[in-house]
Amino acid sequence: MTSHLPPRAGRRCHNVVNTMHSTLYFSPDLDREFGALGITDATPARLAARSAVLGAVGAGTVAAAFYNYNHELLAQHLPAVWETASPAAVLDARLRAVDATLRRLLGDGAVTSPEMAEAAELALRAAEACTRHARPLYSANADLPVPKAPHLAYWHATTLLREHRGDGHLAALLSLGLDPVEAVVSHTATGKAMSPRWFLASRGWRRSDWEAAVGRLRGRGLLDAEGELTGAGARLREELEQTTDRLDSAPYEHLGATGVERLTELARDFAVTAAGAGAFPPDLIGKG
Template identity: 70%
Template sequence: MTTAVLEPRAGRRCHNALNTLHATHYFSPDLGRELGAVGVTDPRAVNLAVRSAALGPVGAGTVAAAFYNYKYELVARHVPAVWQTASPQRVLAARARAVDATLRRLLGEQALTSAEMAEAARLALRACEACTRGARPLYAAHADLPVPDEPHLAFWHAATLLREHRGDGHLTVLVSAGLDGLEALVTHTATGKGMTPKWVFGTRGWTEQEWDAAVARLRDRGLLDGDAELTEKGAALREEIEQETDRLDRAPYEHLGPDGVARLTELASTFARVALTAGAFPADLLGKR
């Protein structure tokens, strides 16, 4: 009997499609409206609160550690103060309402009630069965939340679990590679797949001067050249990081199997393309400049 083998990058491709759907709500006006309704109006506080709420009313140290690439001083300006405005439970409820509104607006009612959405939810939740909590705080916290009944929200919930599972493992790899949070951002941006500096400054709290200092450190290590582009050594390191992240995140996709992963990737990619066409993200979000 021959067992089908999962292609090395299949999990990464599936994650990328799922993460696109997960991330739509961070840039949605629905999120600001729903969080504003419970008293959280600063966009940075909104971002920090919705992603960390599953952890409970934690302090700045816990959030900065779990998020890794946010400047601690930014986190400390909003956490734990935000929990005095809205409890984590209220934030989670507001987030769920925002996600529902966002997916309805971007994908349309027909997609939300389709057989394909229900299938995507089943496949993604099946993959989550093989995720593990150890050393994965954001995944573990979200895994303790109930699975929504509606297929589109169940799909988004599963996408969130798979996103945080990979993300937690990715941070372990970044630490092993000797990249601090800002250096990780700089090298990711240099690949052309990360956020532009403008968005890093606006959402992560770093300054242009701190960015330039990180660039200088990375040049000293031979990872960036004089134009802040990845050197051969830098590009190799970024690929090594992704490959090791793939290895640490392999279990859910092996559990789902090659056919299931291929189908989930197909479904998630279709939904992601619709969301992108509908303008889910700012045009200047990704790139090197």
């Protein structure tokens, strides 16, 4: 298919749109809302927040859908968390947490602004072209009603776009032969991904798992002795992103060049404001 967009325009748009979706997983508002349900530990809270759209699923389903979590960690919390709170209750609490998070990070003025309403309209229009087949997290979220408030509609749309790209990204990872830990190790080597400390703490893997993945990637000629990407490794990462771009092109082609440019501009402004308000830990991204 011939693209009518500038190179990587969809990728750039997704990156800033996804930033707004991701604020939820670092939000104290999520902890408060889920704590009220009886989910007081951060790990099951965040697992439930993302997987509740799939229903009262167990560790196997989430390991498949999330890709880079250790099944052993998931089995400690799933399906047990659904005995504390139903998926429906979790989804309601998630939306309340989103409301509080966006108001806290962006301010009430931005939440009720014409720009927020415009961003929601553009992101929802892009999501009209998302496809359901082989995309479980996107498809499950697409079954949810669109919230009426523009800032909640915008977050809902960012979720659809994030999970649509993410589901396709997993197919690309499989096709290139990167397992869950190898995928993150190679991404971290670019300097643009979650740091090893955050990955190991949140995904349930051990330092020995990380080092074993480093060894496998070195054996394939993708990392050098210092753990940096080789030329082959950089080419593989770019092939991965290009394949993901192709699998995720439909929503941005549907929106069109002007719409993508405008959504990127609006989403970037919101993302910069949120980051400046402390949405993310300062050591989240990096190689250390």
